[in-house]
Amino acid sequence: MIKKIFTVYDEKSEAYLQPFFLDTIGQASRAMTDCCNDLNHQFNRHTADYSLFQLGEYDDQTATINYNKKSLGSLLEYKTNIQAENMEETTK
Incomplete structure (x- = not known):
């Protein structure tokens, strides 16, 4: 099976x-x-510091x-306004 390989770049590190x-x-x-919208995840706290990359593909049949x-x-780009919408609803 072919799997795609991903990584996240941390600009500060x-x-x-x-x-x-x-x-x-x-x-x-x-x-x-999901990560960017999880209040307990580092991607949520410092979203602007990170970027997603696809590195390529891995074939587990041939190990290439x-x-x-x-x-x-x-x-x-992955952060939504769900948090802002939830905050607005709780203040009404």
């Missing part, structure tokens, strides 16, 4: 976080959205990696 593997870019996008790094955007 000037380093990439440990890579992770998922089937699709959509799954990675959903995972980042096809490297093709591309940016999938700043994690700011």
Whole structure:
């Protein structure tokens, strides 16, 4: 099976976080959205410091990696206004 390889770049640390593997870019996008909107996650607290990258693909049948790094955007793009909407509702 072919798995896509992703990582997050931390601008303040000037380093990439440990890579992770998922089937699709959509799954990675959903995972980042969940992290960025979790009040207890570091991606939520410092969203502007991080960017998501796809590094390539891994074939678990042949143990080959096809490297093709591309940016999938700043994690700011994955943060939603759900928190702001929830705060507005509680103040009404």
